[in-house]
Amino acid sequence: MSEEASEHHGRDRFVGDDGGDSRADPALEPQPEAFTALNQTPGTPPPGAELAAWLFMARRLREEVLGAHLFSDPAWDILLDVYAADARGEKIQISSLSPMSNVPSSTARRWAHKLIELGLLERERDERDNRLTYIRLSGEGRRRIMTFIGRLMAKGPPPPIMR
Structure with missing residues (x-):
């Protein structure tokens, strides 16, 4: 193009x-x-x-x-939820993605793995309990979400529609 x-x-x-x-x-x-x-x-x-x-x-x-490869609402929900949780200082367990993204557990895990493969999320093992795995935004994932939010906010509120 x-x-x-x-x-x-x-x-x-x-x-x-x-x-x-x-x-x-x-x-x-x-x-x-x-x-x-x-x-x-x-x-x-x-x-x-x-x-x-x-x-x-x-x-x-x-x-x-x-x-365009992320046109899935579960992926978007996961990214936004992990971003918001990070801002609140909370950790997100992979097992909590299913109810939060309103998809079956297998679908949520599949999307988490896809987002990890794409470099937008990364895994983190719990230091005290190796059975627990958390996910967080990677540096690239954080940069992209912040870019999206910043650019969207810079556009301002929706303009009135004039006829």
Whole structure:
């Protein structure tokens, strides 16, 4: 991908903002019958539209910072939970990933191993009890999560949608 194409591909887009590009995807335009179904007046944004646009932008940013290979909610939940636990000074046992990411234990372990392979997490044995294994963000994992959060926060709150 050329530098110019890469720059355009990564541009943040919001509903109702064509960014000067008149080729906006018509599939992204709200359909009049959707407003009727929501009991909305045509021409007004549906409830939560600003948040939906912001979350869409956040998904694209997540892809840009962490890579497209992590499009799994369990992986994202694990990374965020481990990041938050680290900030609180808590340790996360591998066995606690299942309830926290709302997936079966085997799936949570599989994702933990994948994140370790990718260099985003690392294992840590309990010094007093070798049977316990903790996971934590690797330096690279911490850097990427902090990059994502910092860049997302720098974008500010969701902008209002103007019609």
